Amino acid sequence: MQTTPMAPECGVEISGVALASCSDAEMQDIKNAIYEHGVAVFRDQEFSKEDHITFGKRWGGIDVNNYFPLTEDYAEIAVVKKDPDQTVNIGGDWHTDHSYDQIPAMGSVLVARELPPQGGDTMWAHMGAAYDALPQDLKDEIEGLEAFHTADHIYKADGLYAQTDMGRSLRGHDLKTGAVHPVVIRHPHTGRKLLYVNRAFTINIVGRTREESLPLLQRLYDAALTGDNECRLQWKPGTVAIWDNRTTWHNAMNDYQGHYREMHRITLSGEALAA
Numbered sequence: 001m002q003t004t005p006m007a008p009e010c011g012v013e014i015s016g017v018a019l020a021s022c023s024d025a026e027m028q029d030i031k032n033a034i035y036e037h038g039v040a041v042f043r044d045q046e047f048s049k050e051d052h053i054t055f056g057k058r059w060g061g062i063d064v065n066n067y068f069p070l071t072e073d074y075a076e077i078a079v080v081k082k083d084p085d086q087t088v089n090i091g092g093d094w095h096t097d098h099s100y101d102q103i104p105a106m107g108s109v110l111v112a113r114e115l116p117p118q119g120g121d122t123m124w125a126h127m128g129a130a131y132d133a134l135p136q137d138l139k140d141e142i143e144g145l146e147a148f149h150t151a152d153h154i155y156k157a158d159g160l161y162a163q164t165d166m167g168r169s170l171r172g173h174d175l176k177t178g179a180v181h182p183v184v185i186r187h188p189h190t191g192r193k194l195l196y197v198n199r200a201f202t203i204n205i206v207g208r209t210r211e212e213s214l215p216l217l218q219r220l221y222d223a224a225l226t227g228d229n230e231c232r233l234q235w236k237p238g239t240v241a242i243w244d245n246r247t248t249w250h251n252a253m254n255d256y257q258g259h260y261r262e263m264h265r266i267t268l269s270g271e272a273l274a275a
């Protein structure tokens with residue numbers, strides 16, 4: 001297995017391994033690389049739906065996403081797709097999946113199934129590098145704080161997606177979510193400090209109103225993207241990306257209007273988060 005960095009502080013491309021038949025030792029190396037670098041990209045994989053599910057179970061458990069459509073044959077596989085006539089995509093702004101859950105999903109295994117002729121890249125940003133780069137006064141200001149996260153404003157019947165042409169593709173409009181997590185978490189495996197707020201799902205700092213919270217959250221969001229901690233993936237047939245939701249934010253580019261894009265996603269179960 002060879003690893004090549006995708007950017008100075010985020011992402012690795014891993015070659016020389018077939019995900020569908022990797023050994024336990026390779027699996028452990030892959031996990032460690034993802035915990036550390038945030039996202040790993042694998043090219044030219046032969047990875048059927050069954051391989052996808054087997055791999056997710058081997059990792060340690062699958063969370064079924066409550067909002068995305070599922071494949072007809074397998075409830076474990078969520079379909080992240082955009083039709084040629086749709087203008088809004090899934091995940092088209094910087095976010096962390098599932099931070100609205102009490103025990104947020106560890107990450108995702110995303111497989112390219114049908115790609116537009118060009119565009120449709122995905123970006124990640126490393127939240128360990130983001131935390132490290134914060135000015136000391138901002139680090140002091142957020143020490144010990146917790147934040148409230150929910151997805152209700154995004155997915156409910158009159159939420160953000162329902163007001164767009166993506167609304168028709170989603171489920172779960174009547175679900176209620178909400179969770180409190182530290183603003184700075186420690187990675188459960190590497191122990192690294194990570195900034196754990198995101199503009200999609202973080203509503204307020206605990207003990208403060210949304211209005212009182214926004215200036216601080218905005219300063220954190222602005223500081224979290226340093227350039228060096230961002231990487232960008234250009235998908236090709238056979239590309240698989242696996243990312244860690246604790247270590248990274250991600251952002252799906254919406255620049256292929258008029259074309260179809262379909263990805264298959266397995267969401268990997270996570271563990272409780274702590275400061």
Ligand SMILES: O=C(O)CCC(=O)C(=O)O
Nearest residue numbers: 080090091097122252265
């Ligand atoms: O379509 C993509 O590249 C990623 C979409 C997304 O945000 C997700 O699957 O969580």
Ligand SMILES: [Fe+2]
Nearest residue numbers: 091096097250
């Ligand atoms: Fe996402």
